[in-house]
Amino acid sequence: MFDGREEEMMNYIFQAMTQEQAEDIATNWHYNGEYSFYDMDADQEDLKEFLDAQKRNESYFIVTKNKEVIGFYSFNQITEDTIDIGLGMKPNLTGNGNGLEFLKNGLEFAKSKYNPKKITLSVATFNQRAIKVYKKVGFKEEGTFVQATNGSSFEFLKMVLLC
Numbered sequence: 001m002f003d004g005r006e007e008e009m010m011n012y013i014f015q016a017m018t019q020e021q022a023e024d025i026a027t028n029w030h031y032n033g034e035y036s037f038y039d040m041d042a043d044q045e046d047l048k049e050f051l052d053a054q055k056r057n058e059s060y061f062i063v064t065k066n067k068e069v070i071g072f073y074s075f076n077q078i079t080e081d082t083i084d085i086g087l088g089m090k091p092n093l094t095g096n097g098n099g100l101e102f103l104k105n106g107l108e109f110a111k112s113k114y115n116p117k118k119i120t121l122s123v124a125t126f127n128q129r130a131i132k133v134y135k136k137v138g139f140k141e142e143g144t145f146v147q148a149t150n151g152s153s154f155e156f157l158k159m160v161l162l163c
Contacts, residue, residue, distance in 0.1 A: 011065055011066070012063055012064070012065050012070075012102075012105040012109075013063070013064045013065070014061045014062075014063055014073070014109045015061060015062050015064070016058060016060070016061060016062075017056065017060040017061055017062045017072060018062070019051075019053050021062045021069070021072075022050060022051055022053075022056060022060070023051065024069075025040055025050075025072065025088070026040040026041060026047055026050060026051055027041075029088070029090065029091050030091060031091045031094065032091070034126060035091075035094070035127070037124060037126075037150060037154075038088065042150045043149050043150045043151070046149065059074050059075050059076055060072060060073070060074045061073050061074075061075070061109070063102070063105070063106070069090060070089060070090050070093055070098075070102065071087060071088055071089040071090055071093070071102055072087065072088050073085060073086065073087045073106045073109070073110075074086040074087070075110055075113070075114065077114065078120065081116055081117040081118055082116055082117070082118045082119070082120060083110050083114045083116040083118075083119050083120070084119075084120045084121065084122075085106065085107075085110060085119060085120070085121050086121065087102075087103070087106055087121075089102055095129065099129070099130065099133040100133050100136060100137070103133055103134070103137055104137060107119065107137065107161070111163060116163055117162065117163055118160055118161065118162055118163065119160070119161045119163060120142070120158065120159065120160050120161075121134065121139070121158075121159050122145075122156045122157065122158050122159070123156060123157050123159065124154055124155070124156055124157075125144060125154075125155045125156060125157050131157060131159075134159050137161065138161050138162075139159040139160065139161045140159065140160055140161070141157060141158075141159055142157075142158040142159060142160045143157075143158050144156060144157050144158070145158065
């Protein structure tokens with residue numbers, strides 16, 4: 001059971017994100033091309049929330065493998081039975097076939113910590129490589145919506161996984 005410090009899932013370690021780690025991600029993680037959409041500094045409101053330890057509270061976790069930071073997750077309890085997740089992989093690890101294992105470990109962590117019946121996530125519709133990975137583990141498309149972010153409006157796909 002998760003004790004607040006760390007939990008290991010198949011060599012992946014999940015720990016509560018520190019302020020230093022949040023600042024490192026916000027400052028140094030930059031994605032190439034259209035994926036720069038996911039840079040933390042792409043939207044000042046999102047950046048402010050991400051760097052605010054109280055708003056980030058205990059829902060953000062840094063993920064390490066072999067003592068290297070490889071990504072992060074956020075878990076937001078929507079209802080007693082539903083968790084909404086957000087995730088980010090270190091930029092130099094994206095697009096290299098690492099996403100499936102990273103996602104599977106995050107889902108296992110979510111199931112062990114929250115015991116949800118349903119896990120949801122939202123992904124920009126242009127991000128077909130992420131959508132493909134989400135579908136591989138069983139996420140289904142639930143619908144699209146438009147959201148204002150990063151200085152414009154973008155279409156997102158809501159996806160759901162039944163546990």
